[in-house]
Amino acid sequence: MGIKMQSKRIKFSNALAIAMVTFCLLSVTSLWAQSPGNFYEGKTITFFAGSSAGGGTDLTARLIAKHMERYIPGKPAVLVVNKPGAGGMIAVNELYNVKKPDGLTMSTMNTGALFGLATGNDALKFELQKFIWVGQALDEAQTVYVKSATPYTSFEAIRKANKEGKQPKMGAQALDHTSNVVVKIVEQVLGLDFQVIPGYPGTPQILLDIERGALDGRSQGTGSLLGTRREWIEKRFIRLLVTSKNKRDPRLPEVPTIEELAPPGKKNLLSALYAAENIGRSVVLPPGVPPDRVKILRDAFAAMTKDAQFLQEAEKIGLEVGLTRGEDMNRDIENTVRDKELMAVYKMIMTVQ
DSSP states (O other): OHHHHHHHHHHHHHHHHHHHHHHHHHHHHHHHHTSTTTTTTTOEEEEEESSOTTSHHHHHHHHHHHHHGGGSTTOOEEEEEEOOSGGGHHHHHHHHHTSOSSSSEEEEEOTHHHHHHHHTOTTOOSOGGGSEEEEEEEOOOEEEEEETTSSOSSHHHHHHHHHTTOOOEEEOSOTTSHHHHHHHHHHHHHTOOOEEEOOOSSHHHHHHHHHTTSOOEEEEEHHHHHHHHHHHHHTTSEEEEEESSSSOOTTSTTSOBHHHHOOTTOHHHHHHHHHHHTTTTEEEEOTTOOHHHHHHHHHHHHHHTTOHHHHHHHHHTTOOEEEEEHHHHHHHHHHHHHOHHHHHHHHHHHHOO
């Protein structure tokens, strides 16, 4: 009887040991499966584009999604979801307040966030400096243009029309969107008067109203313009008045820069413009994403910008590639938000009539 009991105890002990080893192996396997390099395997990353389909933000988001996913370990799918409205702020509000900080949702960011922050816009439900930047891959300089079949085809013509009480009608997505802000800066720098009509959900709707004559023109990202309406330039349907770059764009060498045209004493406005453009078309994560996942996405984003296919497609549609890593962007945004003089300039631009 004692021998049988001892045998049962040995069998039980062996079974318990096997069970414990199996449990440990399963736990280690589970942890390995969720290690940083394998977290994204079989998953889908949702990428909010803060505009309607067919515009510049949508165009760049889809280009990034297509190529970035190839550089993320585990090869997850990156799915673009359009979230138009409020100059891109609906997208980032949802990212900041609703989505889990698990590294599976990211969004485009528009320069309007800085201007909205400066004016205390209640529509902004986030603290800008708390976002985690993945990076910026594409140039966000703007080009101000008007339809050729208008009386506003030069700044002198606009100045003359202003004296007669007339203003070019310019389409914009929101008051704190670059489509409004850049026009307002041009007004301040050159002493002109435009009538900005905000509230458009995205670029396609603005372009349609320019085509049918309801608008005279707009300010649009240069890459967006080349990607969506290159034929307007080639057929001289529009007249390009100025770019917001600090040196001439080699793709549009005949177009003067705002730097060239600005009189003395207006350089503070230009500094504010360049600082704001640094976040245009950038990509952000919500606060709280684990650092290892942030690093994976930042590294994948940076690798994408050196990819031959990405560079070729970007050039084909008129986008200028230039990487700013997320770590650098977070530092720059923090410095900009803390710069009281710069934020005061933004507020002045937004409140001037």
